[in-house]
Amino acid sequence: MADQTVALKVRTLAERSRRVVDSRWFGVLVFGVIMANAAVLGVETYGGAVERWHTELKALEHVFLAFFTAEILLRAAAHADRPRDFLRDPWNLFDVVVVVLAFLPIARENATVLRLLRLARVLRAARFLPQVRIVITAVGKSLPGTLSFLLVGTLLLYVYAMVGWVFFADDDPEHYGSIGRSGLTLFLLITLDGLGDAVRAGLEISRWTIVYFASFVLLGSFVLVNLLIGVVINSLEEARAMEEEQTNGRHAAAQPAVAPEGDALRERIAAARRALDDLEAGLEADRGSRDGVSAERCRH
Numbered sequence: 001m002a003d004q005t006v007a008l009k010v011r012t013l014a015e016r017s018r019r020v021v022d023s024r025w026f027g028v029l030v031f032g033v034i035m036a037n038a039a040v041l042g043v044e045t046y047g048g049a050v051e052r053w054h055t056e057l058k059a060l061e062h063v064f065l066a067f068f069t070a071e072i073l074l075r076a077a078a079h080a081d082r083p084r085d086f087l088r089d090p091w092n093l094f095d096v097v098v099v100v101l102a103f104l105p106i107a108r109e110n111a112t113v114l115r116l117l118r119l120a121r122v123l124r125a126a127r128f129l130p131q132v133r134i135v136i137t138a139v140g141k142s143l144p145g146t147l148s149f150l151l152v153g154t155l156l157l158y159v160y161a162m163v164g165w166v167f168f169a170d171d172d173p174e175h176y177g178s179i180g181r182s183g184l185t186l187f188l189l190i191t192l193d194g195l196g197d198a199v200r201a202g203l204e205i206s207r208w209t210i211v212y213f214a215s216f217v218l219l220g221s222f223v224l225v226n227l228l229i230g231v232v233i234n235s236l237e238e239a240r241a242m243e244e245e246q247t248n249g250r251h252a253a254a255q256p257a258v259a260p261e262g263d264a265l266r267e268r269i270a271a272a273r274r275a276l277d278d279l280e281a282g283l284e285a286d287r288g289s290r291d292g293v294s295a296e297r298c299r300h
Contacts, residue, residue, distance in 0.1 A: 010080045014078055014082075017074055017078035018078040021075055027128050031125060034128075037064045037122065040057060044057060064121070065099075065102055068095075072095050091133075098117055102114070102118075133243060137243065138232065138235040138236040139235070141239055145231035145234075149227060149228050152224065153224050157186055157220070158179075160216050161179055164176045164182040168202070172201060175201075186216060186220070190217075190220045190221050190225070191221075192217070
């Protein structure tokens with residue numbers, strides 16, 4: 001009985017907290033406080049403002065920290081009946097880390113660490129912007145494909161840098177005097193920055209350099225970059241699908257807390273109806289037997 005009472009209290013706490021956390025006004029409030037925190041952090045970059053409003057800015061920092069602490073506690077309370085779901089959400093873990101680290105002595109005593117933690121709070125604004133969440137998730141999912149792109153790009157850059165060093169080191173040592181200089185020059189050419197100057201300088205050495213630059217730009221700037229764009233777009237579609245599934249899952253997760261109570265209530269009503277039917281049938285049978293006895297007495 002005690003366990004059922006505790007479970008009921010936990011479920012009630014989770015439902016009430018969930019109604020607050022999932023409400024629109026709560027999201028707007030938290031987003032507004034995050035933006036206010038960002039504004040205060042920007043004001044503190046001006047030395048005159050810090051000297052003039054040092055006490056007020058310090059008080060605002062304590063207010064922001066207290067608010068974010070209360071917010072994460074409220075979010076944890078909304079998952080009191082299913083704490084594993086709270087830990088599975090990476091945004092919740094990020095919020096907990098940012099808030100908890102702010103209370104540690106290493107952060108309180110180190111101004112640089114404290115500023116970085118306060119800056120990390122600004123990143124929490126992405127939590128309340130679905131499109132930003134999708135982009136961040138897409139970037140994370142595109143990392144495996146991006147690593148493959150980097151390996152292929154590095155190999156291509158190295159080969160062309162070595163060819164450039166072999167043919168242009170003597171005539172243009174400033175750009176191709178070593179493998180490092182040659183690689184840096186070609187890396188800039190991938191962005192098409194200074195391509196015209198590089199081609200003109202190459203033509204002064206040999207007319208065949210046009211083949212070198214044209215093939216590199218074709219492979220590096222068009223093929224590889226378009227492949228990277230394709231990887232990112234594919235990851236973006238996957239991230240959008242995941243966001244929709246998570247949104248539907250959050251809406252569905254809010255229903256089971258009410259459904260069992262409704263089923264239990266319907267079962268109780270059905271049991272009461274069956275009991276009433278049995279009682280009515282018993283009364284009818286008893287009434288029929290009494291009428292039969294009375295009729296027998298009258299005949300005698």
